[in-house]
Amino acid sequence: MSLNPADDRFAALLRSKLGDGVLRPVGERYLEEPRGRFSGRVGLLALPRNTDEVAELVKLSAQAQVPIVPYGGGTGLVGGQVMSAGPAPLVISLERMTAIRSVFPTENVLVAEAGAVLQDVQTAAEAVDRLFPLSLAAQGSCRIGGNLSTNAGGVNVLRYGNARDLCLGLEAVLPSGEIWHGLSRLRKDNTGYDLRNLLIGAEGTLGIITAASLKLFPRPAGVGTAVFQVASPEAAIDLLALARDKVGEGVSTFELIHRQGLDFLTEVLPDVRQPFASPPEWSVLIELGLADGQSPFAALEELFVRAEELGQVQDGVIAQSEAQRADLWTVRERIPEANRLIGSVSSHDISIPISRIPDFICEGRELIAGLGPFRINCFGHLGDGNLHYNVFPPKGQHRSEFDDQRGAIKQTVHDLVYAFDGSVSAEHGVGRLKTNDLERYGDPAKLGAMRAIKLALDPQGIMNPGAVLKG
């Protein structure tokens, strides 16, 4: 299907139908993405104020066969938000649709427009003494519509699930321009196919999410945080099982940290206060959120004592104040920043069945060593089996010296992930960065079904062309 650019004539059409208030000059930020791998083409930028305007924009684009890029906070890491080839698109940014439409504390439900910034959703939940648990580094600027479109993950997935698991209903504009009014607040509704989960994670290729009803949770009465030094990744996995035996769903966060990340902090962010005098090979950040009458501090102490008896942990720091808690989190949260300052040759957002992670780490280390003297920082959401596996140049050398090896590293890591029944996109999505990987590693029957669904719902191919599925 041939598409037409969002040009001056199309702009005039949009103005004639929607007035002057919706189109804006296309600022640089709409043409860039955080990793600098893709740059967008200058088309038109629309900032609709409500769902009807989104629907009108989509309808007119469908009639004119103009491609659309739905735009959230622009924080995605796989290029889903910038169309770098083909006719210049209409970028539809949801940034003016930021309302928290309603809150139902008794039902643990909040309805937000797609442009609401994640942190504002969290704050609105806190205002009624509830928790909206989606939490990730970009929460100050990413928007909930983007979080849902990419099925975002973050540090609380272990307990509360991905963005998908936190959504009860959607309002969305389908590629035809029709509005789906699906803002259900129901926990159970078996009336027909699961369109909600089809749009979640479709990265804007099947429609534009305009609002969502979201699940809230009771706020844990007490929260406790610790960093434990563990003997190995195996020991970390055993420790997680022990913790869940002791406090059940109370384990909110379980993050693996490798010495390499701590060394990077020492190297480029020396102000970050580290928990141990000498950085351990492996450690975990663990957070418990417990209900009324239970002491997270005591639970962490008991856990440490028992885990030490079992040889799982060697040393540990349990936060005794909010300030200490913040310090422990700072270590985990600033590792990605240290990574960026060092500059990786290749970064991977992978997941592996959790019992196979230790073997994966060993084999990965050997294979990468075979390619050169690279440094590996392997860290992340161990509780979910999701690791960030980033490969860096040797100390004193720059990533640019290894540009020609990036492809080999990526393929080595991804092939290994595939051999371990893992995923090459655990939480970031496919975007435009991983469309080849999807074709290489994806199941052919599933890919065929995906293509059939895309063609059925978006026969002209106007919704975010080139993302997820190659054009």
Add this chain to the structure above:
Amino acid sequence: MSLNPADDRFAALLRSKLGDGVLRPVGERYLEEPRGRFSGRVGLLALPRNTDEVAELVKLSAQAQVPIVPYGGGTGLVGGQVMSAGPAPLVISLERMTAIRSVFPTENVLVAEAGAVLQDVQTAAEAVDRLFPLSLAAQGSCRIGGNLSTNAGGVNVLRYGNARDLCLGLEAVLPSGEIWHGLSRLRKDNTGYDLRNLLIGAEGTLGIITAASLKLFPRPAGVGTAVFQVASPEAAIDLLALARDKVGEGVSTFELIHRQGLDFLTEVLPDVRQPFASPPEWSVLIELGLADGQSPFAALEELFVRAEELGQVQDGVIAQSEAQRADLWTVRERIPEANRLIGSVSSHDISIPISRIPDFICEGRELIAGLGPFRINCFGHLGDGNLHYNVFPPKGQHRSEFDDQRGAIKQTVHDLVYAFDGSVSAEHGVGRLKTNDLERYGDPAKLGAMRAIKLALDPQGIMNPGAVLKG
């Protein structure tokens, strides 16, 4: 698309390709369903032994344009498992594919074939000290493939979610006969559209689930059960909030019971031991499952004391032994049996946003009273907003005397549900019973998308024709 019957010629073709072992005589039970509303047509019955045989059967049916009815345990309540119009179908029953293929205790994952009986899946989880929490009345005969195809609910949804929430991956045969190998054990995998959730709840109209990887959970160290008399449905909802404030996710079950159900037990099942000498207007069955070191009995006692201070509860029984626990559960579990013995004029499986349930109950009572002197038994999974709302004849009269009012009652209840933003199929599905309701109450944009997806994945319309979407 015109379809052909599964006749002798087709049987001969199947035998020539698959041998003699797969086809069986069509027993009565494949042509009936529990409520006796639909009866199937006699076509052919195939009992494949493995996924390749399922794929071969589907491929041959697609070539011959023969309709297929996928068959699990046959316990569905909406006629999804019997095709009562059109050419006689090929029934493909998964009952010979019952293997628990593998168990990964460290990962909290179990892989079962679709024909595994739900109770056998629960038992396999227990054998490795884990919990598979899907639990419902038919668990001794329903099969996990059917549970997933209908997105079954049950008594533990409040804590653990629907069948959908308990599934990590699927193996399925698509309508083309292709096998999708999607038995992921990953908690996070953002590679492409969510085909898993599309097949879950599609009631066999988009493919045949042949195996599933399922989530297991730590078994709560201690379980406590109580029945509390509550002042009203409002008080029950407040009590639930109080309980969740106290024990967080520890609340596994929260079931509303109305006096009508207890009166029915007294009337037709007098051996059932009831918790209160005089049946209260409203009561709730509450179950807590707590981790190591916490006492569910003490937690229930504390909850009762606090709730009594707040005026939410008037009386209560906390089980002090396994035998007492079983007695309390028996009351809840035998109410559906009492309902069947009394014989309802019309039964409804509905969900309502939880904060609106008290008003719904009041308005429903008034509207039904306007139709006649009916008795209403409204009970069920209050914690999920899912009520079974069943309307019975006056005492001493038989349901058959009110056949001509069934339509009016059904429409009155469903219209009210719709006005309260609820669902007319909370956990049972659409099947063939509610296709008209889906068209009447469904969102037109969603229905359009559903039809497009069905046509894209099953262009010949061979998969369970007439279920979910009208032919």
